[in-house]
Structure formats: structure tokens, C-alpha cells
Amino acid sequence: MTRWIRLAAAVPACLLGAPGTAALAAEPQSGGMPQLDFGNPLMIAQIVWLLLIFGLLYFVMANYALPRVGEILEERRRRIAADLEAARAAKAEADAAAAAHREATLRARTEAQAAVASALQEAQEEAHRRAEALNARLAEQIAAAEARIAAARDAAMGALRQVATDTAEALVARLIGRADRDAVEAAVGRELATRRQEA
Amino acid sequence: MAAEGNAIDALSQFELTPVLGVVGASVGFTQSNAHMLLAVGLITALMMWGTAGRAVIPGRLQALAESAYEFVHDMAVGQIGEEGRRFFPFLFSLFMFILFGNLLGLLPYAFTFTSHIAVTFTLAAIVFVLITAVGIAIHGWRWFGYFKPEGLSPALAVLVVPIEIISYLSRPISLSVRLFANMVAGHVMLKVFASFVVMLGTAGFLGFLGAAAPLAINVALVGFEFLVAFLQAYVFAILTSIYLHDAVHLH
Amino acid sequence: MADRDDFDRRLQEARARQGLDAAPKERGGLPGGAWGIGFRVGVELVSALVVGLAIGWALDRWLGTGPWLLLLFVVLGAAAGVLNVYRVFMPRRGPR
Numbered sequence: 001m002t003r004w005i006r007l008a009a010a011v012p013a014c015l016l017g018a019p020g021t022a023a024l025a026a027e028p029q030s031g032g033m034p035q036l037d038f039g040n041p042l043m044i045a046q047i048v049w050l051l052l053i054f055g056l057l058y059f060v061m062a063n064y065a066l067p068r069v070g071e072i073l074e075e076r077r078r079r080i081a082a083d084l085e086a087a088r089a090a091k092a093e094a095d096a097a098a099a100a101h102r103e104a105t106l107r108a109r110t111e112a113q114a115a116v117a118s119a120l121q122e123a124q125e126e127a128h129r130r131a132e133a134l135n136a137r138l139a140e141q142i143a144a145a146e147a148r149i150a151a152a153r154d155a156a157m158g159a160l161r162q163v164a165t166d167t168a169e170a171l172v173a174r175l176i177g178r179a180d181r182d183a184v185e186a187a188v189g190r191e192l193a194t195r196r197q198e199a
Numbered sequence: 200m201a202a203e204g205n206a207i208d209a210l211s212q213f214e215l216t217p218v219l220g221v222v223g224a225s226v227g228f229t230q231s232n233a234h235m236l237l238a239v240g241l242i243t244a245l246m247m248w249g250t251a252g253r254a255v256i257p258g259r260l261q262a263l264a265e266s267a268y269e270f271v272h273d274m275a276v277g278q279i280g281e282e283g284r285r286f287f288p289f290l291f292s293l294f295m296f297i298l299f300g301n302l303l304g305l306l307p308y309a310f311t312f313t314s315h316i317a318v319t320f321t322l323a324a325i326v327f328v329l330i331t332a333v334g335i336a337i338h339g340w341r342w343f344g345y346f347k348p349e350g351l352s353p354a355l356a357v358l359v360v361p362i363e364i365i366s367y368l369s370r371p372i373s374l375s376v377r378l379f380a381n382m383v384a385g386h387v388m389l390k391v392f393a394s395f396v397v398m399l400g401t402a403g404f405l406g407f408l409g410a411a412a413p414l415a416i417n418v419a420l421v422g423f424e425f426l427v428a429f430l431q432a433y434v435f436a437i438l439t440s441i442y443l444h445d446a447v448h449l450h
Numbered sequence: 451m452a453d454r455d456d457f458d459r460r461l462q463e464a465r466a467r468q469g470l471d472a473a474p475k476e477r478g479g480l481p482g483g484a485w486g487i488g489f490r491v492g493v494e495l496v497s498a499l500v501v502g503l504a505i506g507w508a509l510d511r512w513l514g515t516g517p518w519l520l521l522l523f524v525v526l527g528a529a530a531g532v533l534n535v536y537r538v539f540m541p542r543r544g545p546r
Contacts, residue, residue: 032210033210033213033383034210034211034213034214034215035213035314035315035316035317035379035383036316038317040215041227042215042217042227042229043215043317044227045226045227045228045229045232046215046227046229046231046232046312046315046317046318047317047318047321048227049227049228049229049231049232049235050232050235050312050318050321050322051321053232053235053236053239054235054292054296054322054325056239057239057242057243057292057295057296058288058289058292060239060243060247061242061243061246061288061291061292061295062288062289062292064247065242065243065246065247065250066246066268066287066288066291068246068247068250068253069246069250069264069265069268070268071253072250072253072254072257072261072265073265073268073269075253075255076255079255080464084461084464087461087464088461091457091458091461358526361523361526362526362529362530362533363530363533365498365501365502365505365523365526365527365530366498366530366533366534366537368501368505369494369497369498369500369501369527369530369531369534372497372498372500372501373493373494373497373498373534376493376496376497377489377490377493380489380493381489430486
């Protein structure tokens with residue numbers, strides 16, 4: 001800021017200017033600044049006109065210009081606010097739609113997973129049931145086979161006893177001349193019992 | 200116009216001369232008033248013609264009008280508060296009138312009506328009457344308590360109250376002198392350096408070269424004066440709004 | 451996602467610019483600058499002194515009290531000038 005400098009320069013300028021004009025006798029009545037020449041009737045006129053003109057400016061501004069500009073600004077503010085409000089609403093809507101979509105996708109996926117799981121379980125149960133049935137039938141068949149084998153063996157055992165007793169009786173009769181049928185039968189029975197145990 | 204004879208005549212630019220021939224002379228209508236009227240015309244043209252389109256997307260002129268509106272409106276509401284809306288038209292007229300007066304004065308051959316202490320003092324006096332009237336209208340007799348700070352002993356009040364009154368009365372003086380002095384100093388400087396340019400420029404080859412320095416200074420000064428023109432209008436308006444704040448709120 | 455965040459931010463900024471959402475407000479003061487302040491101080495001092503001088507002179511003329519009221523009011527004017535200068539730097543303003 002050089003206002004001080006300018007003010008300092010203005011003072012010598014006044015001093016310089018005043019003698020100069022005085023020397024030229026351009027305005028002999030004035031010793032300095034025309035602004036301070038309050039005797040000048042034009043000064044009063046200037047003030048009166050100033051008041052009139054400034055009053056006119058105030059009147060025009062207050063009644064016409066400023067309300068109009070204010071209206072324009074208010075209108076724009078309203079419009080921008082409405083636009084921004086609409087933008088925000090649209091964005092909220094879009095967000096909601098996106099969320100709904102996401103949720104729907106999630107639900108569908110969950111449902112599909114559940115369906116797959118239940119189908120899988122059903123299939124497993126079915127397979128299990130079938131395996132069990134098969135097992136049961138096999139076990140039955142095995143049991144029947146085992147029974148048949150047991151019966152066949154018992155029959156074979158019965159025959160074997162008869163043959164063994166007869167053979168043993170004949171052997172004993174040849175060796176010692178006589179044979180006690182009951183004793184031989186008991187001995188064979190004993191022997192067969194021990195063999196079966198060992199077998 | 201720049202230099203008459205050998206003397207630098209920096210002050211004749213402030214002289215009042217009637218315009219509009221005999222009619223102007225008879226009603227004392229001077230070139231100062233003509234410039235005031237021109238300023239009012241320009242302001243009105245800017246605000247009315249510039250916004251004639253009422254465009255939502257403003258053109259250049261409308262953007263200027265709107266930014267002037269918002270600038271002063273923000274000042275009024277920011278400094279005074281919500282009550283500032285009532286004084287906004289006045290503050291706007293004051294700011295634009297001074298701003299256009301300052302700027303018009305920077306044009307060649309134009310007259311700067313804000314370089315007349317009578318003009319600036321009249322504007323300051325309007326402000327002074329307004330702030331006093333507003334203060335009394337709003338607060339009635341309590342307004343006079345403005346000059347007596349609270350919790351002051353009577354002995355000190357005898358001393359402080361006259362000081363406060365003088366301080367209050369000095370407002371229009373400082374307001375008007377500040378604007379007046381700034382405008383006068385700027386224009387005197389411009390005229391002095393312009394005279395140097397002419398005097399040196401007509402004094403032969405060396406002088407012609409030497410004239411470059413004051414010419415450069417003048418170019419810089421004109422740029423600076425634009426800043427001052429705006430700043431002084433702003434200071435006048437913002438001090439007015441601060442005074443209005445005091446009048447409305449008492450301190 | 452980055453696009454959406456960007457849109458959010460821009461919308462927020464646009465709303466803030468239009469003052470729809472609360473935005474921080476600043477309050478303007480007087481422009482500073484050493485020369486500006488110096489000039490203001492000078493004007494404040496001198497204008498208060500002038501007012502004091504005028505009041506003293508007028509009262510002396512009215513009451514015929516010689517130069518005494520003039521002297522008194524010059525002193526008061528100087529004090530008022532100092533007060534003015536003080537207020538340039540320390541504004542007597544509460545929260546507004």
C-alpha cells in the first residue's frame with residue numbers, strides 16, 4: 001500500500017500546483033483545492049443534485065432492480081435445490097433397487113443350495129435303503145445256506161456214526177472174537193464227540 | 200490539460216463547471232452531477248438490462264449483476280444479521296454509487312465525484328443520520344446508553360461519555376475523509392506523473408527516454424487505482440454496515 | 451463402486467455449494483495491509499480531533515468561555531481519536 005506515499009506526494013503537489021495556477025492567474029480567487037472552495041455556489045447545487053440522484057438510484061434499486069435480481073437468484077436456488085433433491089432421490093432409488101436385486105440373488109442362491117442339499121440327502125437315503133434291503137436278502141440267503149450245510153453235515157455225521165460203529169464192531173469181533181455192541185457204540189460216540197470238538 | 204506552462208496543475212481536474220449550457224448553469228448542474236447521473240444510469244443498466252433475460256444460466260452481464268448483488272447481500276446479512284435485509288437496498292445503492300464513481304473517474308477526461316469532500320461527506324452524513332435514526336427508532340431512550348459503557352462509575356462517566364460522543368460524531372468525518380483523500384491522492388499522483396511524461400517527452404531525445412519511467416509508474420498506478428476504487432467502495436460500505444450493526448444491536 | 455462413491459462425493463459437494471447442507475460460514479472484516487491500517491489510524495485520529503475542536507470552538511463562542519472549552523475538547527477529541535484507533539484493532543462487538 002502506498003497511500004501514505006501518495007498522500008505525502010499530494011501535499012507538495014498542492015503547494016506546487018497552487019503557485020503555478022496563481023502565477024498563470026487562471027483562477028485568482030482560489031488558493032488551493034477546488035473541493036475546499038465552499039463559497040462556490042456550484043458546491044451547494046452539487047450536493048442538492050447528489051441527494052436527488054442518489055435518491056433516484058435508491059428508488060430504482062429498491063423497487064425494481066434488486067427485487068428482480070433477488071427473484072432470479074431465488075428461482076435458480078430453488079431449481080438447483082430441486083435438481084439436487086431429485087438426484088438424491090434417484091440415487092436412493094437406484095441404491096434400493098440394487099439392494100433388492102442383491103437380496104433376490106442371495107435368496108435364489110440359498111434356495112438352490114437347499115434344493116440341492118435335500119435332493120442329495122434323499123438320494124443318499126434311497127441308496128442306503130437299497131443297500132440295507134440287499135444286505136438283509138443276502139444275510140437271509142447266507143443263513144439258509146448255512147442251515148442247509150448244517151443239516152447236510154448232521155446227516156453226514158449220523159451216517160458216519162453208523163458206519164464207524166459197524167466197522168469198529170467188526171474189527172473188535174475179529175480181534176477178540178466177540179463184540180459188545182453197546183460199548184462200541186459208546187466209544188465211537190465219545191471219539192466222534194472229541195473229533196468234532198477238535199475239528 | 201496535462202501541463203500548463205511550466206507548472207504542474209494537478210488540481211484543476213477537480214473544478215466544477217456547469218454543463219448543459221444555459222439550462223445547466225441556471226440550475227447549477229455540473230459535470231460532477233452529470234457523472235453521478237451517468238453512474239446511476241450504468242448501475243441501472245447493469246442491474247435491469249443485464250438481468251432482462253432472467254436466465255437460469257446467466258450470461259456475462261447477468262453474472263456480473265448477480266455477483267454484485269450477492270457480494271453486498273452477503274456483506275449486509277453477514278455484518279448486520281437478519282435485520283440487514285432491510286438495509287440491503289441502501290447498502291447496495293451506496294456501494295455501487297461509490298464504486299462506479301471511483302471507476303468512472305479512472306476513464307480519461309472523466310470527473311471523479313468521489314474526490315469531492317462535499318460529496319463524500321454528504322454520503323457519510325446520510326449514513327450518520329440513518330444509523331442514528333435507526334438506533335433511536337429501535338431502542339428509544341435506551342439508545343443513549345450506547346455512549347455510557349455498563350458498570351462505569353459516575354466520575355469516569357463524565358469523562359468517558361463526551362469521548363464516546365466525539366468518537367460517534369467523528370464517524371462521518373473519518374468515513375468521508377478516507378474516501379475523499381484516497382481518491383484525491385490517486386488522481387493527483389496520476390496527474391503529476393502524467394505531467395512529468397509530457398514535460399520530459401517534449402524536452403528532446405534524452406527526455407523522451409526519461410519519460411518512460413513516469414509513464415511506467417502511471418501504468419502501474421492506474422492498475423493500483425482500480426484496486427483502490429474497489430477497496431474504498433468496499434470499506435465505505437462495510438463500515439456503514441458495521442455502524443448499522445451497532446445501531447440495530449447496540450454494541 | 452468407485453464410480454458410485456465419486457457420484458456421492460460430487461452430489462455432496464454440489465449440495466454444500468448451494469447451501470442445502472450446513473456449510474461453514476466465514477465473516478468478512480476490513481482489509482488489512484500495513485499502509486491501509488496506518489492510513490486508517492491517521493484518519494481516525496484526525497477526524498476525532500476535528501470534531502473535538504469544532505465542539506470546543508462552538509461552545510466557547512456560545513458561552514463566551516474563552517479558549518478553555520476549546521482546549522478541553524481538543525484533549526477529549528484526542529482521547530476519542532485514540533479510542534477510535536483502539537476500536538479499529540479491537541472491535542467492540544460481541545458474537546454476531
